[in-house]
Amino acid sequence: xxxxxxxxxxxxxxxxxxxxxxxxxxxxxxxxxxxxxxxxxxxxxxxxxxxxxxxxxxxxxxxxxxxxxxxxxxxxxxxxxxxxxxxxxxxxxxxxxxxxx
Amino acid sequence: xxxxxxxxxxxxxxxxxxxxxxxxxxxxxxxxxxxxxxxxxxxxxxxxxxxxxxxxxxxxxxxxxxxxxxxxxxxxxxxxxxxxxxxxxxxxxxxxxxxxxxxxxxxxxxxxxxxxxxxxxxxxxxxxxxxxxxxxxxxxxxxxxxxxxxxxxxxxxxxxxxxxxxxxxxxxxxxxxxxxxxxxxxxxxxxxxxxxxxxxxxxxxxxxxxxxxxxxxxxxxxxxxxxxxxxxxxxxxxxxxxxxxxxxxxxxxxxxxxxxxxxxxxxxxxxxxxxxxxxxxxxxxxxxxxxxxxxxxxxxxxxxxxxxxxxxxxxxxxxxxxxxxxxxxxxxxxxxxxxxxxxxxxxxxxxxxxxxxxxxxxxxxxxxxxxxxxxxxxxxxxxxxxxxxxxxxxxxxxxxxxxxxxxxxxxxxxxxxxxxxxxxxxxxxxxxxxxxxxxxxxxxxxxxxx
Numbered sequence: 001x002x003x004x005x006x007x008x009x010x011x012x013x014x015x016x017x018x019x020x021x022x023x024x025x026x027x028x029x030x031x032x033x034x035x036x037x038x039x040x041x042x043x044x045x046x047x048x049x050x051x052x053x054x055x056x057x058x059x060x061x062x063x064x065x066x067x068x069x070x071x072x073x074x075x076x077x078x079x080x081x082x083x084x085x086x087x088x089x090x091x092x093x094x095x096x097x098x099x100x101x
Numbered sequence: 102x103x104x105x106x107x108x109x110x111x112x113x114x115x116x117x118x119x120x121x122x123x124x125x126x127x128x129x130x131x132x133x134x135x136x137x138x139x140x141x142x143x144x145x146x147x148x149x150x151x152x153x154x155x156x157x158x159x160x161x162x163x164x165x166x167x168x169x170x171x172x173x174x175x176x177x178x179x180x181x182x183x184x185x186x187x188x189x190x191x192x193x194x195x196x197x198x199x200x201x202x203x204x205x206x207x208x209x210x211x212x213x214x215x216x217x218x219x220x221x222x223x224x225x226x227x228x229x230x231x232x233x234x235x236x237x238x239x240x241x242x243x244x245x246x247x248x249x250x251x252x253x254x255x256x257x258x259x260x261x262x263x264x265x266x267x268x269x270x271x272x273x274x275x276x277x278x279x280x281x282x283x284x285x286x287x288x289x290x291x292x293x294x295x296x297x298x299x300x301x302x303x304x305x306x307x308x309x310x311x312x313x314x315x316x317x318x319x320x321x322x323x324x325x326x327x328x329x330x331x332x333x334x335x336x337x338x339x340x341x342x343x344x345x346x347x348x349x350x351x352x353x354x355x356x357x358x359x360x361x362x363x364x365x366x367x368x369x370x371x372x373x374x375x376x377x378x379x380x381x382x383x384x385x386x387x388x389x390x391x392x393x394x395x396x397x398x399x400x401x402x403x404x405x406x407x408x409x410x411x412x413x414x415x416x417x418x419x420x421x422x423x424x425x426x427x428x429x430x431x432x433x434x435x436x437x438x439x440x441x442x443x444x445x446x447x448x449x450x451x452x453x454x455x456x457x458x459x460x461x462x463x464x465x466x467x468x469x470x471x472x473x474x475x476x477x478x479x480x481x482x483x484x485x486x487x488x489x490x491x492x493x494x495x496x497x498x499x500x501x502x503x504x505x506x507x508x509x510x511x512x513x514x515x516x517x518x519x520x521x522x523x524x525x526x527x528x529x530x531x532x533x534x535x536x537x538x539x540x541x542x543x544x545x546x547x548x549x550x551x
Contacts, residue, residue: 019225021233023217027485033494036485038238043245043483047501054508061512065520072523073365 102368103349106198108537109395112205117544118392122205123212125551129388133397135304139385141402142307144200144378145192147259147467149314149409150460152188155442157414158433160184160359162421168358171347181422182333185414186340187359190348192406193341194399196371201398203379203533205391206540212387213547217486220244220376220532226542227535240532241482244376247525248482249498251373252475253506254522259468260284260506261440261515266461269444281507287465288503291472295495303473310466317460318409324450325416333415334408341407366519369526372533380478384488391544417446425449439515472502 028037035041054061112118121127129136160168161175161184170187173180206223216222221237228236260283264275273279294302322330354360386394420426421434428445432438447456476499483498484490509517 019216019230019233021216021230024485024487026233027487032491034484034487034490035494036241036483038235039241039245039485040483042238042242043249043479044497044501046246047249047505051501051504051508054512058512061508061517062514065509065513065517069366069516069520069523070361072369072520072527074361 102195102199102371105202105533105537106195108541109198109201109399112395112544113392113399117541117548118390118395120209120213120391120544120547120551122208122389122391122394123387127212127388129386131304131385135308136385136389137397137401138311139304139307140378140382140398141405142310142467142470144197144374144382144402145406145467147255147262147464147471148192149406150443150464150467151258151262151439152192153410153413153443154417154429154446155433155439156188156191156363157182157184157410158417158421158429158442160187161418162434163437164358168356168362170356170359171344171354172356179336182337182340182411182415182418184418185333185337185411186344187348187363188410188414189337189341189407190345191364191367192410193403194345195349196367197399197402199371199375199533200378200382201395202537202540203375204382204386204398205394206536206543207379207383208386208394209391209540209543209547211383211486214543218380218383218488219482219486220380220536222486223536223539226539243525243529243532245479245482247373247375247529248377248475248479249502249505250521250525251370252377252471253502253509254370254373254518255471256284256287256468256502256506257510257515257518258440259464259471260287260510262443263287263461263464263468265438265440266444266457266464269441269448270457270461275440277511280510284503284506284510287468288472288499290465291469291476291503292496292499294469294473295476295499296492303470303477306466306470306473310463310470313459313463313466317456317463318412320452320456321412321416321450325412325419329419330412330415334411337411337415338407366523369523369530370519371526372529373522373526375529375533376482377475377478380481381474384477384481413443413446417442420446420449472499475499475502 024034026037027034029035131139160170161181166175169175170183170190173183175181175183207218207220210216210222210225211218214222214225216225219241221232221240224232224237224240231237232240260280261275263283264273264280267273267279267283268275294306296302348364351360382398389397417426417429421430426446426449428448429442430445432441432445443460444457447453447460450456476495479498480490480495481488484494506518509521513520
């Protein structure tokens, strides 16, 4: 019973989802578009730049990705997995801790 | 992946499972059939067709057995389909759990809490008003990169497979130029779908796709044996459940070719796809309860993927064990030409001249639905959560997806495609884990309101 009460009586911070943010308030509208300023601009410029660089340097791109994929997948196993596994464990513990957030 | 899977399974049985997306009076926008078809088509894309034959056969027979899951010996009785079990592991619960967690978080924060339908909204409990500042910009930008590169990996694989299919059906020799022209052509079809809108475009295509995929599946079942298909299915599902803890364990693994070469890539790829599929299924899931959502997004697709993989992959293994399936042997075992595996398998079946073109069309439609849905999602994120942004923005993102796929295919092919997906998927892992925590807080709050 006390456990149930704890779950239903959490930190008031949990309930505070009120925000004054309005949908699209940071958007800009050039040429009839409706885009989020930093996210659209950064994403599109970086991706367009990537396309240009990759097309201009195909051999270097091939060599880079040929190295990157095995390096990332092998680095993510073994001892480094321990570091990665700590995050899910931490989140899991936080989520179900009876005195939880 | 394990933590996310357990979290989703817990949501099915916990009281928060009764929370309804959109509030207690919300009604679903789509029928069950349409909803599940869209979810499945968006979530799987070309993967079933590309890997259905390739993966089980590769694990069983390639690299002289070095790629077998957990190093299990296939000559032992009962182990002949271990390649299928290893494949189901990659297309099963853990992958779909990532989609379910991200999709549910976005749906709850958007439809129940009135925040914009964008990744940053799910972090409101942690970041508060800072979520509208640079922290939020960072999360959304990461989501755009993950979505775009995860998606272009699939588009690149699809284009290669269509090129292989064109060779089989029309004798057109595959080449870089053919693949580039295919990406341009199919992206143009996707643009048409984008311009038609959600209901007339992607929804209708997803339904056509499902009908064709089911038709192909039934055909393969009928010609390879109904009883053997379902016997094999239940057998591999039992093995999957038994081996799941060992397959999910990242520590002390000796099967490095399977684990490093495939599993780690798959997890990064699923995570890279999660903003895309999560946002898409969030958008179409209003009116469903959390329990309904998780069950349909987790259990049903896992069961269907497993059925597909065990049917196609299992039948190919049977053929190889019987000394047949030269086409599969040539493309998977003798030389690694993964895009040709499906057609190598279909060649062994009757009515190849009819089934091969149908499969080709099916791959193209999967390509189009993935590209269309992906553009919709990226557009929503880069429009600050607005779902009615001008259509020209979706056209821009759809075109950019095609260009990235071309750039990656010309600059390294399959390795570049996979490298791009892994490099964007990995940083996004932390985002997904934190999102689960925020979702839990939101669900507790919603449950208490009931």
